[in-house]
Amino acid sequence: MSKAVDFYFDFSSHYGYFAAHLVGPMAARHDREVNWRPIMLGAAMKRSGNTPLTSQPLKADYVLRDWARMARLHGLPWRFPERFPVAALAPARGFYWMTDERPEQARAFALAAFAAYFGEGVDISDPEAAADVAADVGADRDGFLAAVADPRIKQRLKDETEAALARGVFGSPFLIVDDEPFWGCDRIDMAERWIETGGW
């Protein structure tokens, strides 16, 4: 049984953005590593029949209010991106290009990509924009752009998404802790309680 916290997310997910800032400190409090695992949420939504939150009447108004209040609560910049939702393939592929050999850089890139999209409204689904973010955290810009178009990296993202679906992942953020699934940003507290108590 892995002791790492598996953290599944999509770079186009508002709650994924907030969770990205909360999961690391939570895991660190319990000496756990975090496996960051970007996935293609669209594929999960196709499987589960879900639709983007902002396309659902009533719920759309609620989540807009909730995102703003989550941002205030956690002291994070937040704005509604001009383009939303986007298929955030470029940052997800770039992440997998980095993570095996440079996990620290990959993590820094993930946080920076989220901050660019939800903090500044930068369309990170554009490979050039994502490459700028990668360069900012010290990655090779041309290497990043090559990776985004690399069939092996494309396949890696597909494989990671399929593996996540096979484990029951259907949303973002989604944590798996000691084989126990926790869906949603507001379940990080329960995941922590699970770690603390060994489950119930």
Added chain:
Amino acid sequence: MSKAVDFYFDFSSHYGYFAAHLVGPMAARHDREVNWRPIMLGAAMKRSGNTPLTSQPLKADYVLRDWARMARLHGLPWRFPERFPVAALAPARGFYWMTDERPEQARAFALAAFAAYFGEGVDISDPEAAADVAADVGADRDGFLAAVADPRIKQRLKDETEAALARGVFGSPFLIVDDEPFWGCDRIDMAERWIETGGW
């Protein structure tokens, strides 16, 4: 601005069942009353385009596991009702028959109806079964059955549901605290924090 916590729910909602046990103690910690407000969740789902959790692939497996673990966490009996989902009109109407004049009885009935459905699997959408639960908390059984068929009470439930939708309610449970909306059982903690801090 009302100081009461508005608690919207449907008697056919698993998370409404858990919330019904959590909202009262939370409000009491802050000297707040709770306005219990059953609604017809089906009408809200029609508006928002949502579907029952158990009909959504992947999510269905997750929520089944989550309900069992919520029950264990909070020490509440839980089983998956043989009939689910149901249109829980009978208990909702019976609740509105009681609540204006006998609010304590209405609250006791709500908890007992939830316990019968999710704890014992009794189909509370059946007026006779709901009337049994009402009688157990001291209500007049025949009066309850008459109320369930009373056009004024039927209209009351429709009006309450419409009023909830007009306030943006789209799910169960749904709390409104000092005009601030909180959706879901796992947002009761945030609602409490909102009360404690006056909002942020």
